[in-house]
Amino acid sequence: xxxxxxxxxxxxxxxxxxxxxxxxxxxxxxxxxxxxxxxxxxxxxxxxxxxxxxxxxxxxxxxxxxxxxxxxxxxxxxxxxxxxxxxxxxxxxxxxxxxxxxxxxxxxxxxxxxxxxxxxxxxxxxxxxxxxxxxxxxxxxxxxxxxxxxxxxxxxxxxxxxxxxxxxxxxxxxxxxxxxxxxxxxxxxxxxxxxxxxxxxxxxxxxxxxxxxxxxxxxxxxxxxxxxxxxxxxxxxxxxxxxxxxxxxxxxxxxxxxxxxxxxxxxxxxxxxxxxxxxxxxxxxxxxxxxxxxxxxxxxxxxxxxxxxxxxxxxxxxxxxxxxxxxxxxxxxxxxxxxxxxxxxxxxxxxxxxxxxxxxxxxxxxxxxxxxxxxxxxxxxxxxxxxxxxxxxxxxxxxxxxxxxxxxxxxxxxxxxxxxxxxxxxxxxxxxxxxxxxxxxxxxxxxxxxxxxxxxxxxxxxxxxxxxxxxxxxxxxxxxxxxxxxxxxxxxxxxxxxxxxxxxxxxxxxxxxxxxxxxxxxxxxxxxxxxxxxxxxxxxxxxxxxxxxxxxxxxxxxxxxxxxxxxxxxxxxxxxxx
Numbered sequence: 125x126x127x128x129x130x131x132x133x134x135x136x137x138x139x140x141x142x143x144x145x146x147x148x149x150x151x152x153x154x155x156x157x158x159x160x161x162x163x164x165x166x167x168x169x170x171x172x173x174x175x176x177x178x179x180x181x182x183x184x185x186x187x188x189x190x191x192x193x194x195x196x197x198x199x200x201x202x203x204x205x206x207x208x209x210x211x212x213x214x215x216x217x218x219x220x221x222x223x224x225x226x227x228x229x230x231x232x233x234x235x236x237x238x239x240x241x242x243x244x245x246x247x248x249x250x251x252x253x254x255x256x257x258x259x260x261x262x263x264x265x266x267x268x269x270x271x272x273x274x275x276x277x278x279x280x281x282x283x284x285x286x287x288x289x290x291x292x293x294x295x296x297x298x299x300x301x302x303x304x305x306x307x308x309x310x311x312x313x314x315x316x317x318x319x320x321x322x323x324x325x326x327x328x329x330x331x332x333x334x335x336x337x338x339x340x341x342x343x344x345x346x347x348x349x350x351x352x353x354x355x356x357x358x359x360x361x362x363x364x365x366x367x368x369x370x371x372x373x374x375x376x377x378x379x380x381x382x383x384x385x386x387x388x389x390x391x392x393x394x395x396x397x398x399x400x401x402x403x404x405x406x407x408x409x410x411x412x413x414x415x416x417x418x419x420x421x422x423x424x425x426x427x428x429x430x431x432x433x434x435x436x437x438x439x440x441x442x443x444x445x446x447x448x449x450x451x452x453x454x455x456x457x458x459x460x461x462x463x464x465x466x467x468x469x470x471x472x473x474x475x476x477x478x479x480x481x482x483x484x485x486x487x488x489x490x491x492x493x494x495x496x497x498x499x500x501x502x503x504x505x506x507x508x509x510x511x512x513x514x515x516x517x518x519x520x521x522x523x524x525x526x527x528x529x530x531x532x533x534x535x536x537x538x539x540x541x542x543x544x545x546x547x548x549x550x551x552x553x554x555x556x557x558x559x560x561x562x563x564x565x566x567x568x569x570x571x572x573x574x575x576x577x578x579x580x581x582x583x584x585x586x587x588x589x590x591x592x593x594x595x596x597x598x599x600x601x602x603x604x605x606x607x608x609x610x611x612x613x614x615x616x617x618x619x620x621x622x623x624x625x626x627x628x629x630x631x632x633x634x635x636x637x638x639x640x641x642x643x644x645x646x647x648x649x650x651x652x653x654x655x656x657x658x659x660x661x662x663x664x665x666x667x668x669x670x671x672x673x674x675x676x677x678x679x680x681x682x683x684x685x686x687x688x689x690x691x692x693x694x695x696x697x698x699x700x701x702x
Contacts, residue, residue: 126157136160140167142331142349149426154348154400166345169337171373178330179274180267181253212262213291221291222310227318228291229284232272243284245322246271247361247368249351250430252330256289263290274333278376280326280369286318288357306449315441316364325365327352327379335372340385343370343377344400353403356429356492360442362407363415383408415442416467417460418498421474421491428492435490436460454482454489461487469502469509473575473589478554484508486591493551496589499575511575516545518570518592521562531558535565537572545572547592564594571595655689 127133130151137147137155155163213228213236221228226238227245248254254271256263268290275282292311293304319325329352335342347370352358362368368379386401406423420439429435436456440447445463447456461468461484468487474496477488486509488494502511520536522544532548549558564570574590642662678687 126159130156132160133158133163136163136167137349140170141172143351143354145426146349146351146354150348154403155345156399157395163345166337166342169342170331170334170346171336172334177334178253179328179333180270180330209265210257210262211265211268211290218291218293218307218311222307222314225314225317227286227321229286230268230290231284232269234268237284239284239286240321241323243286243322244275244280244282245319245325245361245365246285246287246328247325247352247358247365248287248328249330249355249358250289252328252351254287254289254328256292261293274328274371275326278371278374280371280376282323282326286322302449309447309449312437312441313446315360316444319361319364320366322365324367324369325361326376327358327362327368327370329370332370332372336374337372338374338377340377340382341389343372344382344386344404346372347382348400348403354427356424356427356434356438359407359420359424359427360438363409363442365409379404380408416470417464417491418467418470421471421494422498424491425476425494426492435492439491454480457487457489458482458484465504469504469511470498470500471496472502472509473497473499473591475589476550478550478552478557481554501575513573513575515571515573517568518565518572519568521565524562535572547572547590560594561592569595 130148133151133155134144134147137151138144142150211230211234213230217228217236217238220226221238224238226240227243228236229239229243230236246254254263254267271285271287272282275285292308329347329350331350332343332346332352335346337343347353362379365379369376370379370382383401383405386397386404390397390401403423406419429438433453433456436453437447437451439445439460440456443460443463445459457480461480468484471488471494472486474488474494476493476495477490479485480487480489484504499511502509517538518535519538521533522536523534525532525534527548530548530551531553532546535545535547537543537545561570571593572590573593574588576588640662642657645657675687675690678690
């Protein structure tokens with residue numbers, strides 16, 4: 125029988141050295157209905173020389189610490205020897221790979237070649253030893269040869285190999301030069317081509333490399349317990365792959381076969397295998413189904429990155445988007461949401477991350493760490509999101525206190541029945557947002573809105589998803605909701621959570637559907653370019669899909685210089701939108 129709580133499963137995984145965050149996630153989900161003896165049986169098949177052992181890390185660290193190395197004192201005397209210890213591609217070839225849209229690959233002899241087929245790509249975890257050394261701009265020779273030794277030992281035919289640690293400059297936490305950063309962005313924008321053209325993507329995980337088992341269920345369990353499923357970049361690597369191979373201690377196994385095997389098992393024993401199947405099946409490439417924001421949230425809730433910007437940038441390749449130099453994570457998230465306006469509202473009520481500081485400000489600012497259920501009843505239109513809400517006004521904050529490294533409130537509600545609600549905020553919630561909420565409560569303008577009635581969740585295992593919002597008036601003086609519509613606010617409550625903040629849109633946001641060239645040019649903010657378009661015959665009185673003229677858009681985005689120029693040409697400021 126499975127244990128009554130997930131904690132014994134978590135403790136068993138942690139004893140075998142599984143990362144504690146991963147152990148907790150897997151214990152609550154993938155292995156929740158497994159018996160401890162079965163989990164212990166699989167983990168005993170993972171045979172490592174010592175705790176924390178990594179194939180690409182430990183042997184080389186020990187070798188570098190043996191004896192006294194005078195090269196660290198007088199490196200110039202050993203300059204040629206130092207150069208021979210590292211392998212990296214010529215800079216000219218790195219630029220050519222971008223120009224020719226070809227993968228820059230290397231063979232076991234250290235020869236470089238631009239390939240569009242006939243190569244394999246590696247998908248691995250940098251912190252497990254296969255890292256680029258920024259000081260030497262390359263990979264240690266011993267580790268380079270270990271890659272081909274591993275592939276050869278597992279009988280994987282691979283003459284040419286592409287790996288990010290060799291061909292992406294400035295990999296890692298060190299600050300890259302502007303030139304390297306621009307080259308990195310160009311290569312990142314090529315990743316869909318690189319991974320989809322590869323004969324196969326080789327999945328390398330330190331835990332699975334030490335698994336001595338040919339059972340597909342054991343390999344699946346090791347996959348969900350390893351570090352490979354916890355990194356942001358590995359998501360797009362497997363999602364773009366035509367074929368993926370998982371490397372174990374004794375051989376390699378087709379990722380698709382593992383997923384199909386779990387699918388069969390889940391049909392007969394859903395409680396045991398369904399969650400594990402869904403986790404791994406979501407990662408497979410599926411051109412017919414495509415990829416949506418909820419897919420990313422469900423697959424990447426526990427994935428992490430060492431760089432904050434990657435929490436947006438790493439999803440651009442798999443979504444078919446292009447990253448641009450100078451963009452921030454917040455701007456990247458904004459572009460992702462705008463590229464999927466139909467799917468974005470489905471995660472509006474998810475908990476775990478602060479809301480965006482730019483439009484859409486109702487959306488989570490991260491996909492990482494989110495919890496909740498996907499909702500299909502919300503629609504994102506020009507003014508915000510709307511749906512059938514159950515609102516309750518907050519009349520008072522009774523208590524504010526810390527709760528498991530988070531901020532919690534006991535709120536008094538203006539309603540019949542149970543008038544006390546405990547609300548726990550996201551761990552990284554913006555302190556300014558918390559102060560704004562407390563101030564709004566004092567003014568009597570704070571509401572808790574939910575898509576689920578309170579009585580439907582009483583006694584449930586999980587908390588209810590809800591948003592805490594401040595009631596505002598529409599800029600056109602229409603009420604944000606109909607307060608006289610009864611407790612459910614009518615059969616269909618149109619609650620606009622917020623009004624689009626046009627002034628927050630960055631210049632990198634692509635034009636919306638229906639925007640004219642002039643409408644889109646406003647975001648660039650350059651008077652000379654806008655004047656050039658108008659002088660060239662572009663109409664300043666065209667309407668956008670929203671029914672806005674060029675004048676409306678310019679005013680809404682606060683472009684005063686362009687606005688003054690436009691008013692000199694068209695003094696009729698009372699022109700109405702459609």
